[in-house]
Amino acid sequence: LLDAWFVPRRVANMGYEARISLFHGDRLDYRFCSPRYRVARRPVAVGDLIEQARSIDAKRCQRLVLADAPLAHPRFSELVRALGEMGLSHLAIETDGAPLAADGAVASLEAAGVEKLFVVCGGIRKRVYEAVMHDESFTLAMQGIALAAKSAMDLYVVVPLMEWTEKDVEPLLDWLLEMPGTLKGFLLAPPEVAQVPPAARKLLLPIAKQAEIAARVFTTCGRNRVEYG
DSSP states (O other), rough: OOOOOOOOOTTTTTTEEEEEEESSSOOGGGGGGTTTTHHOOOOOOOOHHHHHHTTTTTTTTEEEEEEGGGGSSSTTHHHHHHHHHOOOEEEEEEEEGGGGSSSTTHHHHHHHEEEEEEEEEOOSSSHHHHHHHHHHHHHHHHHHHHHHTTSSSEEEEEEESTTTTTTTTEEEEHHHHHHHHOOOOOEEEOOOHHGGGGGGGGOOOOOHHHHHHHHHHHHHHHHTEEEEE
């Protein structure tokens, strides 16, 4: 399932969500256990992406997520145009924050009709963020998130929940709540044990600790009218 390019699921009872992954081998929330993700990362051919899109019912699809840092795909713009020609809307982007800091990136996504941004963030401290994301882009990532918050798109920040990020989750949420703009949702992403190599499983938090952090985070989100999950 993790390698699938297209995964539909129901959204309420009105339709379904579809997810198209633009890269092989780059699950953003699992970069912490994939230090060689750049080597394994390969763009999916645009023709294959379009074929996947043709299997989506445009009338019933309530959200189409373009996943795995799609802005880096060499033919991203072409794909977005093709989706529009097929009548597919309700677009969402799943990315890390750094690509959003590029000049005009946020504005171009708004112009393309993107409605939601799911931004995976590895922490509020530079050393933690860069260890989790295996990418020295902390400053750009924070800039990108700040720009996204000021846009008309709904911003959801997704945090991998693990030992490295345990002390960053709540300070990150506090920063997001205080910054100019609007935070639509704050989502925790506890890794599935089966998807983490044995050598990296020491980084996983016990279920009780995950629940403790989630309880505090969800209470804060509820008080601030921020979606959570």
